[in-house]
């Protein structure tokens with residue numbers, strides 16, 4: 001049984017992919033949760049709204065589905081109906097439902113060579129055969145995907161699904177280039193595979209123009225998009241969704257094993273969106289994450305390009321750091337643990353062993369000063385861990 005390591009919140013915690021606690025909009029949520037309870041009475045503590053009915057057990061609160069569909073229209077320029085949205089316990093549940101709703105034993109799923117480990121776990125538990133595709137500065141290598149499709153065709157097999165994070169991919173922070181997005185959607189339409197677009201970080205952009213989502217580029221119902229309030233607002237809400245073609249969303253509902261999401265939290269989030277609080281909140285948190293990213297990069301300046309290499313992300317939570325071969329990685333890990341600096345080893349994100357040394361540093365959650373101090377200390381540890389041979 002796999003359990004993630006428990007966090008040491010008193011150290012320099014760059015490990016889990018969490019929003020900074022200081023960003024949680026506690027006052028707004030307290031006010032709105034109270035408002036909803038006072039106004040809606042016991043209905044908001046019930047399984048579903050009687051006027052809507054059992055549909056909410058399968059898909060979640062209808063009014064929030066409509067509000068999310070409207071937001072997707074507004075932000076992504078894609079018309080989605082409330083029937084094209086299912087609410088889930090975080091986007092992880094949406095990904096798990098897609099795995100179990102669509103995959104049979106032996107189905108081939110293409111994933112990025114480093115990716116979100118929970119998704120791998122769900123695909124594996126559905127019996128899928130996973131194939132890793134390389135990532136470069138422009139995101140997933142779509143030409144490699146094309147080769148895979150040809151290789152499978154040679155064996156009279158076909159690709160069933162591609163799972164990827166086109167915007168601020170976890171853990172690399174890369175953004176899939178627009179030409180690759182276009183090609184990927186063309187390939188899906190040509191070969192009939194499903195694209196599972198993990199879009200949980202795209203609104204956490206603090207630099208650069210936003211890119212078209214895969215969902216917005218497809219009109220044939222082949223893209224399912226995972227979204228969530230976890231990274232934008234707070235993970236403890238446990239409220240995410242999948243959006244796409246209503247028939248595809250219905251397939252996810254058909255394998256659901258719980259009874260929807262919390263009415264109270266859903267109604268609170270309708271109010272949060274309705275009062276227009278999300279956009280100013282994102283503006284505020286993105287400024288915070290940009291400052292933390294800069295602090296992390298400044299802290300590592302003394303080793304950057306020489307002993308470590310990483311891209312500068314334009315949004316989201318992570319630096320994906322490659323350590324030079326001259327550095328004794330075991331020693332870095334041991335010394336960092338002594339200094340109570342925590343980060344996530346690269347192998348947690350890969351399917352196949354990679355001889356290079358990577359780790360993911362999540363700068364989002366620790367306070368700014370801790371990010372600055374911890375990354376500087378980490379830089380010192382890396383410098384002092386160069387092999388002497």
Ligand SMILES: Cc1ncc(COP(=O)(O)O)c(C=O)c1O
Pocket residue numbers: 017089090091092093116165170198200227228229230231235239240
């Ligand atoms: C890439 C990616 N997808 C999905 C999730 C799931 O988040 P949640 O279930 O809280 O929405 C995470 C959380 O770490 C993530 O990094």
